[in-house]
Amino acid sequence: MSYSPTPIDTSVITLPLELHALTKRYAENACDLWAAQRLPHGWFFGPQRADAKKFHPCRVPYGELPEKEKEFDRIAALGALKAILALGYRILPPQS
Numbered sequence: 001m002s003y004s005p006t007p008i009d010t011s012v013i014t015l016p017l018e019l020h021a022l023t024k025r026y027a028e029n030a031c032d033l034w035a036a037q038r039l040p041h042g043w044f045f046g047p048q049r050a051d052a053k054k055f056h057p058c059r060v061p062y063g064e065l066p067e068k069e070k071e072f073d074r075i076a077a078l079g080a081l082k083a084i085l086a087l088g089y090r091i092l093p094p095q096s
Helices: 017-041 067-086
Strands: none
């Protein structure tokens, strides 16, 4: 089977400065969602990934992740926010 990913073209999208903080929070939330999805299936922290034992080294709070993993989450968050904008939606700050 051949698969050619075709993500939404965000090459012309510049994320407004006020959304950069949202990117970090979005990345933290994605990490929490990932971990929460694994809890009911019995996954635990382990120094090395071991699927049979359900151990994963990233089953820690976002702040404790290695920088490489945080960067992965930030890139995914940035891509999602840019895709939302590329699709014509607007992201507005909460009303005070």
